Amino acid sequence: MSRPDKKLIHRIEELRERINHHNYRYYVLDSPEISDAEYDRLFDELVELEKRYPGLITPDSPTQRVGAAPLEEFKTVRHSLPMLSLNKATAEAEFLDFHRRVLELSGLSEKEIRYTVEPKFDGLAVELVFERGIFSLGSTRGDGVVGEDVTLNLRTIRPIPLRLMGSPNPDLIEVRGEVIMNKEDFETLNKKREKTGEALFANPRNAAAGSVRQLDPKITSTRPLNMFAYGTGRVEGKELTNHWDSILYLKGLGLKISHYIELCEGVDQVKAYYQRILELRNDLPYEIDGIVIKVNEFSVQAKLGELSRSPRWAVAWKFPAQQENTTIRDIIVSVGRTGALTPVAMLKPVRVGGVEVSRASLHNEDEIRKKDVRIGDTVVVQRAGDVIPEVVKVIASGRTGKERKFTMPDRCPVCGSKAERPPGEAIRRCTGIACPAQIKENLAHFVSKGAMDMDGLGHKLLEQMVDKRIIQDQADLYLLKKEDVMRMDRMGDKLAENLLRAIQNSRNPSLTNLIYALGIRNVGYHLAGVLARHFKSMDNLGRQTTEDLTRVHEIGPIVAESIYNFFHNPKNLRVLEKLKKGGVTFPVARAEPREAPFAGKTFVLTGGLDSFTRDEARKAIEDRGGRVSSSVSKMTDFVVVGRDPGSKYETALRLGVKALSEEEFKKMVGR
Numbered sequence: 001m002s003r004p005d006k007k008l009i010h011r012i013e014e015l016r017e018r019i020n021h022h023n024y025r026y027y028v029l030d031s032p033e034i035s036d037a038e039y040d041r042l043f044d045e046l047v048e049l050e051k052r053y054p055g056l057i058t059p060d061s062p063t064q065r066v067g068a069a070p071l072e073e074f075k076t077v078r079h080s081l082p083m084l085s086l087n088k089a090t091a092e093a094e095f096l097d098f099h100r101r102v103l104e105l106s107g108l109s110e111k112e113i114r115y116t117v118e119p120k121f122d123g124l125a126v127e128l129v130f131e132r133g134i135f136s137l138g139s140t141r142g143d144g145v146v147g148e149d150v151t152l153n154l155r156t157i158r159p160i161p162l163r164l165m166g167s168p169n170p171d172l173i174e175v176r177g178e179v180i181m182n183k184e185d186f187e188t189l190n191k192k193r194e195k196t197g198e199a200l201f202a203n204p205r206n207a208a209a210g211s212v213r214q215l216d217p218k219i220t221s222t223r224p225l226n227m228f229a230y231g232t233g234r235v236e237g238k239e240l241t242n243h244w245d246s247i248l249y250l251k252g253l254g255l256k257i258s259h260y261i262e263l264c265e266g267v268d269q270v271k272a273y274y275q276r277i278l279e280l281r282n283d284l285p286y287e288i289d290g291i292v293i294k295v296n297e298f299s300v301q302a303k304l305g306e307l308s309r310s311p312r313w314a315v316a317w318k319f320p321a322q323q324e325n326t327t328i329r330d331i332i333v334s335v336g337r338t339g340a341l342t343p344v345a346m347l348k349p350v351r352v353g354g355v356e357v358s359r360a361s362l363h364n365e366d367e368i369r370k371k372d373v374r375i376g377d378t379v380v381v382q383r384a385g386d387v388i389p390e391v392v393k394v395i396a397s398g399r400t401g402k403e404r405k406f407t408m409p410d411r412c413p414v415c416g417s418k419a420e421r422p423p424g425e426a427i428r429r430c431t432g433i434a435c436p437a438q439i440k441e442n443l444a445h446f447v448s449k450g451a452m453d454m455d456g457l458g459h460k461l462l463e464q465m466v467d468k469r470i471i472q473d474q475a476d477l478y479l480l481k482k483e484d485v486m487r488m489d490r491m492g493d494k495l496a497e498n499l500l501r502a503i504q505n506s507r508n509p510s511l512t513n514l515i516y517a518l519g520i521r522n523v524g525y526h527l528a529g530v531l532a533r534h535f536k537s538m539d540n541l542g543r544q545t546t547e548d549l550t551r552v553h554e555i556g557p558i559v560a561e562s563i564y565n566f567f568h569n570p571k572n573l574r575v576l577e578k579l580k581k582g583g584v585t586f587p588v589a590r591a592e593p594r595e596a597p598f599a600g601k602t603f604v605l606t607g608g609l610d611s612f613t614r615d616e617a618r619k620a621i622e623d624r625g626g627r628v629s630s631s632v633s634k635m636t637d638f639v640v641v642g643r644d645p646g647s648k649y650e651t652a653l654r655l656g657v658k659a660l661s662e663e664e665f666k667k668m669v670g671r
């Protein structure tokens with residue numbers, strides 16, 4: 001290994017600065033200046049140089065965000081100044097009480113008082129310590145006095161700088177703020193988890209908090225977290241006299257600051273701000289639950305002082321819950337993919353938290369009985385995040401006596417077949433095998449991502465195809481001709497061809513995708529993978545008894561019964577046969593599990609391979625019983641190192657994980 005010359009050292013420093021700058025543009029300002037590809041080039045060059053000269057790697061290098069091994073437990077951190085919580089105001093009058101007390105205790109007049117106002121972020125409070133500009137310690141708020149050391153996790157959050165911008169840096173600064181997850185990222189994360197069969201997060205706050213309090217920083221690094229700074233703790237080497245200046249100072253150091261922090265003179269400006277942010281609330285990309293009002297001058301803050309857990313100089317003015325009253329005009333019953341009948345309240349439209357709501361789920365008949373919901377009732381409806389609105393309760397005093405009780409039908413409202421509720425279950429289901437509602441929902445599932453993945457075949461199109469009797473089951477999609485597709489509304493030549501191509505291109509699914517696509521009740525994407533790996537072919541899976549099935553780890557009696565029933569329903573068997581005839585390949589894995597040479601072995605792939613695409617390499621490993629992981633840890637058995645490997649190679653060397661060249665890997669898989 002050669003010694004780095006001055007030019008190289010300079011280049012490394014220059015790359016770090018440029019990468020930090022572009023990180024800042026992208027993650028803090030949301031305003032990138034270069035393309036992802038250009039960014040990757042800079043990043044790759046730095047990785048390459050650091051690989052050649054590992055002695056030059058510094059902890060604050062942008063390549064060093066991820067890579068730490070999982071922890072056994074978090075260490076505790078005592079905050080040098082307690083992290084207080086906030087008193088709450090839930091109505092204007094309570095805010096005015098706060099204001100009156102502030103004037104009284106400070107001796108200031110209405111004209112003299114200034115407040116900084118900011119959104120109240122709904123996430124997890126953290127403290128970041130920067131020593132001479134370098135991020136050295138990050139902790140959760142905990143009980144306000146002692147929190148947990150989550151430094152390694154916070155390092156993976158892109159808007160958190162590893163090194164502060166500007167100079168000179170303060171000797172020490174404690175930055176306080178909130179780690180949050182944007183609404184859209186939360187939705188995407190939950191969708192992914194649904195597919196893999198993992199438990200869903202209830203809301204973005206839980207997702208953010210759960211991700212920060214993860215013992216494995218690698219997992220945190222895969223979570224799309226965001227952070228806003230809203231204050232300081234201890235500061236050494238910089239004089240700050242008011243909150244507003246400290247926010248501007250933090251901004252200059254490269255921390256992410258909300259666009260909506262403002263300085264107000266007098267209560268009217270605060271009231272107007274509250275109203276403005278309340279109206280904006282649903283358009284913001286992240287969740288907020290109110291505004292925070294802080295006395296601006298530190299000297300005035302000091303005079304007002306603190307109670308045991310919260311300061312007298314700040315208050316959180318919370319937004320009302322996203323609930324409204326309205327009336328139920330009707331209760332209808334919708335039919336899902338599995339035939340489940342769900343009662344839905346049709347409401348007199350009402351705006352809840354800025355969104356018009358005209359229907360709300362009533363879940364099932366037991367819920368209706370428990371809440372005693374009747375047609376004509378005045379009810380409280382609620383929206384939480386982006387979930388389906390629901391009826392919270394009936395306002396009994398609103399009853400006139402004209403309300404009508406609702407009973408669940410014992411026939412499917414769509415196809416008229418008997419709807420049965422098995423003993424012990426809350427859900428009534430349509431038993432019709434040709435129920436159009438079920439067919440439509442099943443088709444939508446069949447074509448979706450993770451299943452057969454047919455691009456461009458939306459719900460509306462499928463609905464039309466079923467209504468026009470162009471298709472009746474999943475297999476009919478593969479028998480479609482151009483003239484069939486042309487019968488759809490607003491269909492053009494090009495679109496029809498694209499659709500047919502998307503259908504044709506989906507004929508060779510993986511076994512996992514195919515099993516998942518069938519929509520077997522209780523079998524999500526994750527379990528489909530378990531079944532595929534264990535049983536190796538659809539035919540073999542279809543032959544298993546419930547007893548055989550429950551022998552598989554993760555398959556319980558309920559899932560086993562669903563699978564068994566699916567393969568013993570003549571209609572499903574007909575569809576499977578038709579799919580084969582339509583040209584869909586039913587993959588069969590080669591190796592039997594017991595003979596699998598890579599059983600129990602975990603591989604990580606890094607860099608480009610010449611003889612395999614990433615997917616082929618993955619398949620080669622999985623077909624032999626091995627597992628592919630995206631990150632290197634002590635549990636990794638082999639790292640396959642291709643051209644221009646990433647930091648995973650470094651980690652492998654550091655942890656002593658065996659590295660395989662492409663040639664060695666080829667030999668192992670017998671190519």
Ligand code: IVH
Nearest residue numbers: 084085086118119120121124125230292311
């Ligand atoms: S200031 C003494 N500002 O609210 C001041 N807190 O109930 C303490 N929060 O634990 C915090 N947005 O998690 C402050 N703009 C904001 C905030 C904020 C959200 C949270 C924070 C804190 C809790 C206090």
